[in-house]
Amino acid sequence: MLDTSAYAAFMRGHPGVQTFVQQASCIVLSSVVLGELQAGFLGGTRRLKNEKELRTFLSSPRVSVAEVDHERALRYAEILFSLRCAGTPIPTNDVWIAAGAMQHGLRVLTTDSHYRRVSQVVVELCAPNPAIS
Numbered sequence: 001m002l003d004t005s006a007y008a009a010f011m012r013g014h015p016g017v018q019t020f021v022q023q024a025s026c027i028v029l030s031s032v033v034l035g036e037l038q039a040g041f042l043g044g045t046r047r048l049k050n051e052k053e054l055r056t057f058l059s060s061p062r063v064s065v066a067e068v069d070h071e072r073a074l075r076y077a078e079i080l081f082s083l084r085c086a087g088t089p090i091p092t093n094d095v096w097i098a099a100g101a102m103q104h105g106l107r108v109l110t111t112d113s114h115y116r117r118v119s120q121v122v123v124e125l126c127a128p129n130p131a132i133s
Contacts, residue, residue: 001028001066001101003094004036005111009126011053016126020109027063030100032093034065066100075099079120090114 002010002021007029009017021027034054041050057063066072076099083089090098091114098118101108108115111128115121 001030001097001104001106001108002033003030003097003108003110003112003115004033004040005128006109006126007033007037007057009111009128014111014126017109017111020124020126025062027060028066028100028104028106029058029063030097031065031067032096032100036093066104068096068100072096072099072103075102075120078102079118082119083117086117088117090117 006017006020010021037050037054041047041054044050058065076096079098079102080095083095094112094115095118098108098115098121100106101121107122107124108118109124109126111126113125115123116125
């Protein structure tokens with residue numbers, strides 16, 4: 001499951017993220033990621049280009065979108081509660097993304113190290129700057 005940072009890194013040509021994406025038999029994006037991306041596109045100067053690139057990415061038969069549903073909400077609650085108890089919160093949308101990965105038994109591909117605080121999912125962390133990977 002790609003989080004928003006991984007999708008953005010892939011589109012920028014990040015070698016580590018590109019390798020993971022190219023080798024994956026399936027790629028899942030959360031509907032939460034789609035919302036974050038669209039919000040970024042709305043505020044950017046390349047909205048139409050970015051939207052077209054996302055549509056092309058989503059049209060791949062290897063790519064699917066995981067919607068937020070009741071089961072994910074239960075996973076979200078479990079992760080959020082665990083993080084609160086540990087005193088290690090992460091951004092709310094990232095909890096939703098992690099909950100989707102947990103629900104579907106997927107790894108989270110990200111450049112955000114705070115996902116490591118989520119014990120319920122396996123995280124594939126790529127350095128945000130390929131020069132330091």
